Amino acid sequence: MMRVVVIDYNGGNLASAAQATRRAAARRGIEADVVISRQESVIEHADRLILPGQGAFADCARGLEEDNLRPLIERATESGIPFMGICVGMQLMSQYGLEHGRTEGLGWISGHVSRMVKAEEAGLRLPHMGWNTLDFTPGAHPLTEGLSPGEHGYFVHSYALHDADNADIIASTQYGETVPAIVARGSRCGTQFHVEKSQEVGLTILGNFLQWTPQP
Template sequence: MLTAIIDYESGNLHSAEKAFQRMARELDAGEVVVTSDAEVVAKADRLVLPGDGAFPACAAELRGHKGIYDAMVEAVEDKGRPFLGICVGMQLMATTGHEYQATAGLNWVKGDVVPITPVDASLKVPHMGWNDLIIDTPHAILDGVENGQHVYFVHSYHFQVSNPAERLAHVDYAGDITAIIGRDTMVGMQFHPEKSQKIGLQMIGNFLNWRP
């Protein structure tokens, strides 16, 4: 079993690599590699797409690595390989991002990525730090996770899903902020599971064991 963390030059992948490798060892869930090799992406059994920075820049970097991009799309859309997007990697699953300009996403989960606009002026943007998960839709990625458990966020834009059934969990930050999305063989997390201590490792393990 091979899990590929896709390196398209958009963020530091060290923390994610270590967290996924730790859980793969604990669960005997095969090998985890960070890769920029399209052939490795094509043959991987499951894929992880991280992302840090602005939506347009990440989208441009991903599409600019055409071999990786094409291999990822084929693996997910045609072969149904399990996929996890993290932070901007989740946002790229949307129809359109609206950071600086309208930028096309992968359109895997319909919806838009828009600025966080808290009505409470005391709440700062970016949304940074720990917040309590509120589960909306049961899913294998949430096995062992309970309402109120804390995960770690750093973001200024959030994903407004078109289909409420595809929002698996949210947090309250002067309004609902999507935390986890999911459809078919795809899931996405706005927070950083690799920085979310025990509960984050639990969800990483759930992904590595997921058989959709």
């Protein structure tokens, strides 16, 4: 039985992320116990960790500091447990965010999270809300297996990852600028869009995550 923990840190969208993960597991024939928890013993014994997020970067980062969740997640992922961040959960993987002042991120990937100024300058509305195409190279990463470039994810955000290392970007989208849509480094990955709201595309990515064996 695979143990999947959706990390409870007052980041929002927990129940829907857990339910989508259960559906993805069932579609792949994976026996998975998907729970929402912040307990140290539960997180330490997980086979997969998922960190959803909605709202402001600073608020979500503050939530990680409660109950010592940040060092707990650091230790778990350093041991090789695969991790997926969703929306702000992905943004927290960066070095820092500039929403409501500068707030340090987890520092797992290069770059910072800032407002999508170029989109505003192009006359596009923020938040960026709705379906956008995913641009990626087929076969470049296991997370996109079974998908074709041009399929859609559901986005809701006004801030995005900037100055990222191209080697960490698995897929991107266009909204007045190039927006990293899926990132990964080692056993840690994240999606800027909401996989739990992205229907077939989201379930495919979640299923790929559950079957992903990251390279050391």
